[in-house]
Amino acid sequence: MADHAARMPRAAAPVIAAEGLDLVYRTADGPVHALRDVTLTVNRGEFVSFIGPSGCGKTTFLRCVAALETPTGGRLSVNGMSPDEARRARAYGYVFQAAGLxxxxxxxxxxxxxxxxxxxxxxxxxxxxxxxxxxxxxxxxxxxxxxxxxxxxxxxxxxxxxxxxxADILLMDEPFGALDEIVRDRLNEELLRLWDRTGKTTLFVTHSIPEAVYLSTRIVVMSPRPGRITDVIESPLPRERPLEIRESPDFLAVAHRVREGLRAGHGDL
Amino acid sequence: MAALAEAAAAPPRAGAGRLRAVLPVLSVVLALMAVWYLAAIPMNAREALTAAERAGAEIRGGSAAERAGRSALVLAALNPGPAVAGAWTQERPRLPAPHQVLAEFWASTVGEEVWGRRGLVQSGSFSNRSLIYHAGITLGATLGGFLIGSALGVLLAAGIVHNRAMDLSVMPWAIVSQTIPIVALAPMIVVVMNSVGVGGFWPKAVISAYLSFFPVVVGMVKGFRTPDREGLDLMRTWNATRAQVFWRLRVPSSVPYLFASLKIAVAAALVGTIVGELPVQRGGLGARMLAGSYYGQTVQIWAALLMAALLAALLVWAIGALERRVLRAMGTRP
Structure with a gap:
């Protein structure tokens, strides 16, 4: 019980906390708002997917968490530290789209x-x-x-x-984006098992709706110009997810909502 | 030539593939030889006609004095018989024929210099006419200069990649250094170093290092900068130090560039050494060439040239062989 009590507050503390995060690039054509007012908390053990069209800032947000980019405004903490301190403490593992071996x-x-x-x-x-x-x-x-x-x-x-x-955080930037559908399905299944076994907090950038819905406990829908969050969807799916779950009504309902969110983001243009 | 190629390709034996690979090279060599022999006719026409006239032959194109003002091509066309007859056998031709060069090359490497009167077997050492002796001297200084130059090139490139001040300041000077004609600079280096008591190997090594560092700097700056942003970002996520990034990422990625620039550098080093040997008659292929030109020994010059070319081919091949071994050890796709 003592063990349990000791673990509870830790589990409750957010691993990643972003508040009003802004990132503006100065370019020759004027400022570009890569992120505007992004507020999000990610708790220990969550699997959060970021989905949206290109330019919506999903990769930029991940790079901010990894301290590969520096936000121009707002607050961001990783494991209770600044992102750069977290990087120095080797708090996360980063997987790029290219394997980069x-x-x-x-x-x-x-x-x-x-x-x-x-x-x-x-x-x-x-x-x-x-x-x-x-x-x-x-x-x-x-x-x-x-x-x-x-x-x-x-x-x-x-x-x-x-x-x-x-590292107890896994940051993945479209890791399966360059792979074909069949290989991607298998790797999704494996990744889910891996996450279940290791319990790592995972942030996962993708542009595939089924992938996001299948993997995540939470889906963050983003839209471009300026990059911002338009919807955050809690997944009602159970932790145990065979591939067939993708035909279940729950799955389709979440996928529908993600699609709606993406369309709404586009409607603003 | 086509008939020859067909005949060579016809028998379906194991050797046929190799022959097919050698055949194009062989054809080019034969074509060059043919051009060379043809060119020797007008080049050596004047001497050939004078000799034929002395021997009593009738020569068209006027007296010896009148012929001096006319084109050698015209003279050879007017007197094809004597011009061809005397073109390939002169003792001091303007353009020696290939067989004369090869004969001299053989004599001054093996024929005379190993088995002859003053050869290795009789005297126990190479004479100063031995091309092997001269090639040895040249090779030593070339390798010395090449090693110094390449090491310097790699160091400068590493500095340029890591230090912004060096990035902005070194490259322009490196480029300026290569715009000074080496034939003008080499004697100055030799004289200055000799005046402080340093002669022989070192001035030549310095000149060849001066020529060989440049391709290495240019190649290695490019090589050290090949890792893309993603590769560098990955290192950053692991909080790697600059030294770790250098040794574990930049150095291995630069290997193909290293060998490409080393091949250029070693050829430049050889040229530098030969130029450095010209002003000092103390051995080496450069000294041998200049001696040949003093005494009108064109065959000797060409034999020394052939030796220099073979030396360059050997050096470039050796680097290529090293490259293949290193790349194989690095697990590169065959």
Whole structure:
């Protein structure tokens, strides 16, 4: 019980808290509002998807959380720290759309790279690499070079790389955007299992409605010019989600609402 | 030529594939040889006609004095017989024929210099007419200068990539340094270094380093900057230091650029060394060429040129072989 009591307040504290976040780029054609007045809290263990047309600021928001961009206004905290402090504390793993594996390193070597940079001891690094490769079902491919793997397998390796150092936040920027539908379905299923097993707070950028609805506990719909949140949808779907759930009425209702949100965002133009 | 190609391609043996690969090269070499032999006729016509006249032949185109003012091409056309007969056998031709160059090359590498009177077997050492001896001297200074120059180039490139002040200041100077003609600069370097008591290897190595650092700087700046924004962002998410980004990302990504620029650099280093050997008659292929030109020994010049070309080919090939090994060790797709 004491354990439970100790965990409760932690679980309640927001992992990511954005309040009135603004980001304006100064360009030759005048200022561009990449984000305007974005307010959002993400709690521990949530899976939040960001969906919207290109230019709606979904990637920019993720990059702000990762301290790869600096907001020009508003407040943003990650794990109770500023984003840059969180980055220094290695609070998150980031997965880009391109797997971005180094061609001169084996899959194992690629997954070990962040551990080398963070100074993990050799033995522990080896153990962690083996564990996360098993987690993404690439155990048998440790010694292969990236070009010997399919696109889907490369993306799984890049997810393993983001998981290797046990950051409790996973930031994913259209990780399956470049993959075909069949591979994407499988990876979605795997990602959901992975999230269930690791309990990592996940922020996931996508432009696919079924993907967003299938994966998320919450869906954030955004619209462009200026980039802003137009709707936040709590998913009524259970945690256990077989692929067939995508034909259930609940699923279709959420997908419908997301589509409505996207259309409304466009209507403003 | 077409008939030859067909005949070569006809038998379906294992060697046929290799022959097909060699054949184009061979055809080009043969064509060049043909042009060379043809060019030797007008080039050497004057000497050939004078010699034929002395031997009692009737030469058209006027007296020896009148012929001096006329085009060699016209003279060769007026006297095709004696011009062709004397074109490829002169002792000091203006343009030696390929077989003369090859004969001299053989004599001054193996024929005379190993088995001959003053050769390696008789005297126990190479004579100063041995092209192997001269090539050895040139090779030493070339490699020395190449190593210094490439190391300097890589260091400067690393500085340029990491330091904004260097980025703005180094490159213009590097470019200016290459606009000074090396034939003007080389004697000054030799004289200045000799006056402070440094001669032999070092002035030549400095000149060849001066020529070889530039392609390495240009190539490696590009190479160190190949990692894209996503690659650098990824490193940033792990809070990697600049040193870690350099060694784990920039250096491995620059390897293809490194070898491309090293191939150019090594050829430039060879040119630098040869130019550095011209003003100092202390051995080396450059010295051998200049000696040949002092004494009108064109065959000797051409043999030394051939040696320099072979040396350059060997150096570039060696870097290519190293490149293949390194890339294979880096797991690059075959």
């Amino acid at each position: 180094y061609p001169w390193r084996t899959i194992e070597g690629n997954v070990r790279l962040p551990l080398e940079i963070m100074g993990y001891p050799r033995a522990e690094a080896r153990e962690r690499v083996a564990r996360v490769l098993d987690l993404v079902e690439l155990g048998g491919f440790a010694r292969k070079y990236p070009w010997q793997l399919s696109g889907g397998m490369q993306q799984r390796a890049s997810i393993a790389r983001a998981l290797a150092f046990d």
